[in-house]
Amino acid sequence: MLRPVVDISNVQKIYGKKTENQHYALNGVSLTIDQGEFVGIMGPSGAGKTTLLNVISTLDQPTSGTIKISGTDLTQMNQTQLADFRSEKLGFIFQEFNLLENLTIYENIALPLSLQGVSSKKIKPSVENVARKLGIMETLNKYPTAVSGGQKQRAAAARAIVHDPALILADEPTGSLDTKNAKSLLGAMEDLNEQHDVTIMMVTHDPFSASYCKRILFIQDGAIYKVIHRTGSKQEFYQEILDVLSEVGTSKAME
């Protein structure tokens, strides 16, 4: 049996001191994600989606519970070990592209490898490989201000995968894209997942983006309350997602 890529057990994240009003951003979340899965996280604003992604990404620490990534227990690591782990094993795609304006697209994509001290000779084929995969070869020598929003987003995706991470974490990756560019990014992520067995965890509000996932976890008040799996087409799954979201809307209205 392969180890799951993500294995978290009974994770709580509590904000506020004991003497104050405490807020349970995560209230006992357990989940596992296997290699090659494409998992979506949905739920209303404030549900705990970003918090969940942040504790898995080591950017934030849980109040209690265990988090293992590819078998490594993050809660046992110190800050230096966490930083190394993050740069080697994880790839990030955020809503804001977070490209550095004073570096070219090539240099931006190369960043995770440069930071790990990989030689520039080895970096070149890796960068070109992902740039080709994502269709942005012609942008490599340009600066971020001179390329389109969709190209920036794909450059950010290229940077997220250039070092062959165990897991890609995406928080609203299509949030600031128009339909055409959103489709192109989602298509690229789907291809990475299906053709290259990359494991992806994606937070999204958008049912269309979510329909690209194979499994969706719905979160409310810091807990998973529903899980659905894609068994048929994206169109069918899209409808199923809308149905779940409308159920939630109804139950909320009845509270």
Ligand SMILES: Nc1ncnc2c1ncn2[C@@H]1O[C@H](COP(=O)(O)OP(=O)(O)OP(=O)(O)O)[C@@H](O)[C@H]1O
């Ligand atoms: N640093 C913090 N201090 C105190 N409370 C916080 C902090 N960060 C988040 N929270 C609270 O934790 C809860 C979960 O926040 P989180 O950002 O995970 O929500 P989300 O599901 O990502 O929402 P959105 O869809 O709006 O991005 C919210 O009620 C939020 O106000």
Ligand SMILES: [Mg+2]
């Ligand atoms: Mg969020």
